[in-house]
Amino acid sequence: MAARYDLIKCINAGPEHKVWKLKVRVIRLWIVSHFANSGMKAPIEMVVLDEEGDTIQCSIKGIFVPIFEGLFAEGNMYVVTNFAVALNTIKFKPTRHEFRIHFKRDTIVRPVQDSSVPLNRFNFVPFKKIQAESKEDGYLVDVIGQLASKDNLVEFTRDGKLSSYITIELDDLEGGQKLRVTLWQSFALDLLNYLEEHLCLTYVVILQMGKMKFFIGMVMGVSNKNYNLKFFINVEFPAARNFFARVNKLDPVDGQSIMPLVCNQLVLVEEDFLRLLVYKIIAEIKEHNQDAVFVTAGTIKEVETEFGWWYKGCKKCRHGLRELEKRYFCPNCIDDYGFYGVEKNSCPDEINKLRDIKFIFKVQLKMRNLNSYEPYVIHVLRMTNENSLVSTFLDKYNPNPGLLSHKNSELLSLSTGPYDTSKVCVK
DSSP states (O other), rough: OOOOOOOOGGOOOOOSSOOOOOEEEEEEEEEEEEOOOOOOOEEEEEEETTSSOOEEEEEOGGHHHHHTTTTTTTTTEEEEEEEEEEEOOOBBSSSSSSSEOOOOTTTTTEEESSSOSSOOOBOOOHHHHTTSSSOOBBBBBEEEEEEEOOOEEEEOOOOOOOEEEEEEEEEOOOSSEEEEEEEEEEHHHHHHHHHHHHOOOOOOOEEEEEEEEEEEEEEEEEEHHHSOEEEEEEEHHHHHHHHHHHHHHHGGGSSOOOOESSSSSOOOOHHIIISSSEEEHHHHHHHHHOOOOEEEEEEEEEEETTOOOOOOOOTTOOOBEEEEETTEEETTEEEEEEEEEOOOTTTHHHHHHTTTTTEEEEEEEEEEOOSSSEEEEEEEEEEEEEEEHHHHHHHHOOOOHHHHHTTOOEEEEEEEETTTTOOOOOO
16 A cells, blocks of 8 residues: 655644645755854755645754764755754745755654656746845745846955855846846856856756845846756756747747847846847848847948037936036936037047948847837947957958958938937948
């Protein structure tokens, strides 16, 4: 007769005395080192999974760690009995279960071999739901997405210790805003090492038990500033395979590069133009129908000044300045930018001298109204005419002169950045 085991969903701290018996798989195990007392082992925390796919957190206090140390391993199956149950009151909860298991001195643990319990379980939260949150939820979340962009590794010293982090963006292919994720310490280094050693068209990233975190600008994202996050890239889980299938139905070009995040961290100009981004001729950029960042080459033929060659913007908040009695001020920051004496329609010689010079450009394509004559706006994020770099760029991509003379190879609305509205005609 088969042994009877309790289900995780039935676990409670009822008044009646009950000896629970579970058969579970450990899907996450971590040590809470900052809770270690002098002369006592650091507590151990686990998340376990049963055959019905339910999870619960288990805790082993430092005083009992020597009893169970070395017994548990992630991925292994165990029968566990004679434990205590209490409400889960910790700040950040890795499961939605109301209760938490506490091991006692006489808790019985027996390793078993059993394939009835899956190796893992994910409860993916849509990005839109995370971004709609108004507070940092105490429940940790699982997310899956295609790696869309990444920042540089940031290193700094705090309290005499070296720390590091990297910020990435994930796309869940649902057409919404991308999710910003911060990976700290070893997770950041693991990501960079993987990207360097595994050159792929697409990287599918899974974060399990991530913490919801507000970023600058009060945008909700996910961070791993806890002990228990698990991080997977291009794994063979069914969830990842299903996501890959969705990616493969899209335009293959969309998976060919990881765009650098537009942020305060500087990226070397050589990296931007020669390694990080996809090259397209202007005609191909204009035919693309999704937001993207590309590099291209062209010659400036004309400077449009109909609406002014510069843009009056606040240095702090980027909002447009208002004009009052020949002074500029920001209505958002209440900053006074003083008098001005610039003629908007009089283009300086420094700008006019750009005509007939070949540049390489890093451009951002932003879609707006697909039904309009020009359904996009294109911003120049970076440009250079440094001879050696332009020569290396052209040698690498070897643009076909026939393609460059394509009838669509002219950009009539190329904005030169977020702080000005100079328009250049590039061919």
